[in-house]
Amino acid sequence: MQENNILFYSIKDDGIGVLKEELQSIFGVFVVSSKTRTVGGRGVGLALCKKVIELHAGKIWAENDKQGKTTFIFTMPL
Structure with missing residues (x-):
């Protein structure tokens, strides 16, 4: 997904x-x-991902759905 020159990526665990x-x-x-x-x-692993994403001016976070499954979301500017 793209919004205001920022790409959003999500990975569901x-x-x-x-x-x-x-x-x-x-x-x-x-x-x-x-x-x-x-x-x-x-x-x-996740600490390394966070560092790399932040070095590219992005952000990373995690959310849970109602079933307790985790989705990792990160952004990267274009």
Whole structure:
């Protein structure tokens, strides 16, 4: 989707999701969602995504739907 020279991208996670209370903190370095601790992960991937997107003057965030599935949204200027 495009709006005012900004592209919006969204990626829906079909996995176990992220708790609503953790949606902001999961973009920190070495932060792992409590729902994924048993699955694995080091807490680096989303922090790296955030850094790259911000270096390109974009923004990233996550939202949950009613079923608890997480959608990651980020913007990039044209």
